Each structure stands twice: as structure tokens, then as C-alpha cells.
Amino acid sequence: MTLRTQLAYLSAAITLVFGLIALVSPLLVAGLLGLQVVSPRGVSELRSSYGALTLAMGVLMLWAIPMRPQKGRLLRTLAILLAAAALGRLASIAVDVVVSLTNLLFLLLQVFVAGTIFWASNEKQPSRAEQRARREAAEARDEAASARVQALEAERRSHGARSAVGGGQRETDRS
Numbered sequence: 001m002t003l004r005t006q007l008a009y010l011s012a013a014i015t016l017v018f019g020l021i022a023l024v025s026p027l028l029v030a031g032l033l034g035l036q037v038v039s040p041r042g043v044s045e046l047r048s049s050y051g052a053l054t055l056a057m058g059v060l061m062l063w064a065i066p067m068r069p070q071k072g073r074l075l076r077t078l079a080i081l082l083a084a085a086a087l088g089r090l091a092s093i094a095v096d097v098v099v100s101l102t103n104l105l106f107l108l109l110q111v112f113v114a115g116t117i118f119w120a121s122n123e124k125q126p127s128r129a130e131q132r133a134r135r136e137a138a139e140a141r142d143e144a145a146s147a148r149v150q151a152l153e154a155e156r157r158s159h160g161a162r163s164a165v166g167g168g169q170r171e172t173d174r175s
Helices: 003-024 026-033 040-067 072-095 101-121 128-174
Strands: none
Touching: 003 026, 003 040, 003 101, 026 040, 026 101, 040 072, 072 101
């Protein structure tokens, strides 16, 4: 699995976890985001927009990542939506002067997730021939390593046998 794919799965996991937390514990997410919930409708909004919607985006990412390049367009669409949210946050930081450590961390997280998903959307899965060539190369490396180990063991046995013969000869010479 390539680094690009690993980062894409990490981004999908981050999205899933955030969505799941917002769905299960919307008041915790409200606190993290600096929101005040003044009515039960606010809790419903958090569960819906931050919970279910974000969770669905994470599920779509997990579904689409292994099906690239066919699902690359879907991943790019998700990345654009996440980038739009990051741009909205950046605009708020600039216009509303809402500079806080939490806001900056969420901005970095959104940029990371959007960037890695976009980057992953462009990766093509190796063809069957490429997969076979990689598998054969790995098998050849394993065989070569095994041959080196066998050669070292044979050399060690040979050296031990020479030492035993040489030691016996010295005893004969002393007599």
C-alpha cells in the first residue's frame, strides 16, 4: 500500500471518527467547536450536519479509496467540499479575526484531509501485470535472502569442520 493510500485511509478515519463523535455526543462537539446549544433543535442540527453528514463523507471515502481510479471523481468531489469548509474557516479567521489554537488546528486538519483525499483521488491502482511483477520481485528478493542465509550457514559449517580437522591434526603432531 502506497503512502498516498495510507494517508487517504487516515483521512477517512479522521472524518469517520469526527462524524461518529458528533452523532453520538453532539454537545461534546459543540464544546470543541465553541458553539452554544440553546435548544434541542441545536442538538439535532449538530447530529445532522456535523454527525451524519460527516460520517457519510467518511464512509464514502472508505468505499471509494480502494476503487480508484474509477471512483477518483467522487474522492475529488469530497475533497473539494472539505476544502470549501477549510476556506470558510480561513475566511472567518481573516474577516472575523477568530484566531485561536483550536480554530487553527481544525483548519490544518481540514486542509490535511482535503489535500490527502484529493492527492489519493489521482492515484491509479496498479494493473494486474504490475501487481504480478511486484509480487514476483518480492518473491525473488525473498529467495535471494533465503539463499544468502543458506550460504552463510554452509560457510559456518564448513569453517567448523575445518577447525575440527585442524585441531585433530595438531594433537597428532604433538604426539
